[in-house]
Amino acid sequence: xKLKRLAAGxxxxxxxxxxxxxxxxxxxxxxxxxxKITVAMNDVFSGYNTLLTNLNSLYNAQVVYMAQDTFAxxxxxxxxxxxxxxxxxxxxxxxxxxxxxxxxxxxxxxDGAPVDAADMLLYWAAVTTHRTNGEAQTDEETGAxxxxxxxxxxxxxxxxxxFDLVSQTPTLSDDNRSMTVVYDSPYADWELVSPIGVSGHxxxxxxxxxxxxxxxxxxxxxxxxxxxxxxxDYDFLxxxxxxxxxxYVYNTMPAEGSPALLSNYAYTxxxxxxxxxxxxxxxxxxxxxxxxxxxxxxxxxxxxxxxQLTALQNGDIQIASGQPTPDxxxxxxxxxxxxxxxxxxxxxxxxxxxxxxxxxxxxxxTYGGDADKALAVRKAFFMTIPRQDIIDKLIKPxxxxxxVMNTLVSFPGTTxxxxxxxxxxxxxxxxxxxxxxxxxxxxxxxxxxxxxxxxFSQTNERRNSEYTLWAPIAAEAxxxxxxASSTTWSADLDTKQTSYDAALFAWILNNTGRxxxxxxxxxxxxxxxxxxxxxxxxxxxxAIDTETDGAKAxxxxxxxxxxxxxxxxxxxxxxxxxxTAWDESKVSGVTxxxxxxxYFWNFWEWTPVNAG
Numbered sequence: 001x002k003l004k005r006l007a008a009g010x011x012x013x014x015x016x017x018x019x020x021x022x023x024x025x026x027x028x029x030x031x032x033x034x035x036k037i038t039v040a041m042n043d044v045f046s047g048y049n050t051l052l053t054n055l056n057s058l059y060n061a062q063v064v065y066m067a068q069d070t071f072a073x074x075x076x077x078x079x080x081x082x083x084x085x086x087x088x089x090x091x092x093x094x095x096x097x098x099x100x101x102x103x104x105x106x107x108x109x110x111d112g113a114p115v116d117a118a119d120m121l122l123y124w125a126a127v128t129t130h131r132t133n134g135e136a137q138t139d140e141e142t143g144a145x146x147x148x149x150x151x152x153x154x155x156x157x158x159x160x161x162x163f164d165l166v167s168q169t170p171t172l173s174d175d176n177r178s179m180t181v182v183y184d185s186p187y188a189d190w191e192l193v194s195p196i197g198v199s200g201h202x203x204x205x206x207x208x209x210x211x212x213x214x215x216x217x218x219x220x221x222x223x224x225x226x227x228x229x230x231x232x233d234y235d236f237l238x239x240x241x242x243x244x245x246x247x248y249v250y251n252t253m254p255a256e257g258s259p260a261l262l263s264n265y266a267y268t269x270x271x272x273x274x275x276x277x278x279x280x281x282x283x284x285x286x287x288x289x290x291x292x293x294x295x296x297x298x299x300x301x302x303x304x305x306x307x308q309l310t311a312l313q314n315g316d317i318q319i320a321s322g323q324p325t326p327d328x329x330x331x332x333x334x335x336x337x338x339x340x341x342x343x344x345x346x347x348x349x350x351x352x353x354x355x356x357x358x359x360x361x362x363x364x365x366t367y368g369g370d371a372d373k374a375l376a377v378r379k380a381f382f383m384t385i386p387r388q389d390i391i392d393k394l395i396k397p398x399x400x401x402x403x404v405m406n407t408l409v410s411f412p413g414t415t416x417x418x419x420x421x422x423x424x425x426x427x428x429x430x431x432x433x434x435x436x437x438x439x440x441x442x443x444x445x446x447x448x449x450x451x452x453x454x455x456f457s458q459t460n461e462r463r464n465s466e467y468t469l470w471a472p473i474a475a476e477a478x479x480x481x482x483x484a485s486s487t488t489w490s491a492d493l494d495t496k497q498t499s500y501d502a503a504l505f506a507w508i509l510n511n512t513g514r515x516x517x518x519x520x521x522x523x524x525x526x527x528x529x530x531x532x533x534x535x536x537x538x539x540x541x542x543a544i545d546t547e548t549d550g551a552k553a554x555x556x557x558x559x560x561x562x563x564x565x566x567x568x569x570x571x572x573x574x575x576x577x578x579x580t581a582w583d584e585s586k587v588s589g590v591t592x593x594x595x596x597x598x599y600f601w602n603f604w605e606w607t608p609v610n611a612g
Contacts, residue, residue, distance in 0.1 A: 049248035054143035113218035118200035156526025189513035202259030341581035357531025376444035378568035424565030448478030455500035510596030
């Protein structure tokens with residue numbers, strides 16, 4: 001289960017053109033023997049391969065961030081930081097766009113195998129459509145692949161979008177430490193592609209457990225993987241893709257020594273209990289980047305913010321972060337012994353999405369295919385949302401300057417947000433218009449009351465409060481707003497579309513690119529769970545992919561949002577206020593960050609206080 005969905009369709013970033021790549025000298029470990037820390041996240045860990053659509057969550061990303069290295073990361077100021085300890089990349093050519101990635105010599109997986117082009121080539125095969133010839137069945141509850149034919153990667157790859165613009169098989173060089181990719185056309189956010197994820201040889205070994213043994217197992221697995229991808233050998237790749245989809249989905253410990261646990265970063269997963277915690281232990285073979293300080297980090301799932309604060313006060317956890325309530329904010333402001341905290345807006349925003357192909361009240365099929373009638377019902381429904389009241393009663397007690405959010409494609413204060421708000425119609429929907437909604441329904445010939453099942457997190461106090469504020473107003477206008485909250489709401493979004501009509505949740509961004517919005521709204525997009533489809537939306541988003549002029553790309557974003565607003569598919573509510581708190585008698589170096597992975601961004605700087 002996932003509490004927040006990640007909006008981006010591309011893996012975490014790689015940043016900055018770097019000309020030279022080399023071997024990073026090993027540094028001495030700064031791990032303090034015997035030290036441990038327990039930190040909280042708001043939901044459970046469900047798997048190690050965050051490229052999969054069913055594992056695409058903030059909470060998996062927070063754990064994986066400490067075990068899988070990458071070419072760059074975002075700091076607490078949302079600035080890209082080049083991770084030259086791991087590797088580098090450079091733009092070789094603008095026409096055609098050509099990028100060369102190089103992993104430093106000495107960077108290795110926790111089994112001793114080098115991190116190299118085999119791992120990057122697996123990424124290319126998995127997140128594009130160019131090495132796919134099959135299809136899959138997925139679990140209705142979780143979205144995980146349960147059966148598949150041929151070669152199929154459950155990553156949500158879309159034809160001609162993002163890294164899929166690299167249709168030519170990448171070339172390998174520098175003793176297989178480098179991979180060069182050539183784009184079919186310019187790609188605006190090429191610098192945000194970091195072609196590394198789970199291990200290539202490990203995935204092959206999982207797929208063929210009896211074939212790769214002995215001292216040359218990793219070497220042979222890498223060679224066979226590279227050859228199969230280059231030769232389009234789907235007979236070989238089919239089982240590899242199945243392992244990629246299935247073997248990294250776990251919430252209990254895999255067998256000891258399983259390739260599904262391979263790490264190429266500061267920590268390795270060493271223990272976990274389903275729906276409770278994951279424990280990571282410092283990787284003794286990690287010598288190429290900044291050393292962590294704690295020997296073990298346990299990440300515990302504590303969904304309730306008040307429970308996190310109580311656990312922090314009781315010493316059960318040392319770092320907490322989440323959606324504060326007015327009571328929590330007041331308690332922290334009044335002062336709690338040894339507890340420090342920081343509050344700031346997060347890169348998350350609350351919104352409401354509507355199902356349009358599930359046979360419900362917003363689906364044209366319900367009205368004999370009358371699209372105008374269905375649109376009228378969607379419009380009337382949005383006219384009942386007490387967005388300003390939600391801000392005043394639930395958000396301003398936490399953030400005095402909070403405002404209703406009126407854009408889906410940017411954040412308040414940006415030029416794009418200001419321009420989008422002029423054309424998307426959202427500012428006219430800040431306060432309910434009950435009489436207006438009644439008239440829209442009557443003019444469309446809609447019989448009331450109209451049942452609308454609202455899906456949201458059953459355990460989230462704030463969303464329950466939002467529902468409580470909204471339901472009576474909706475009732476006045478002719479909508480019976482049914483509480484369809486669920487503890488598995490996130491999986492339900494894309495596996496149980498007929499069980500809800502509207503969804504209230506948050507998107508969280510993990511980069512600053514312009515292209516990350518497309519998967520949420522385009523036809524067939526990885527995060528489009530609702531059947532939305534419109535050329536007026538698809539065309540500007542697809543144009544953004546190849547538009548390298550920032551000003552023109554911004555104009556296209558505004559154009560896309562105007563089209564979304566005219567369809568009444570989705571509406572924003574507010575940008576999240578967040579609070580991160582920690583026990584300063586036990587740990588220092590904690591800093592909040594708005595982007596994924598939030599406060600985990602500098603885990604290596606967390607330092608035990610008075611250790612030893």
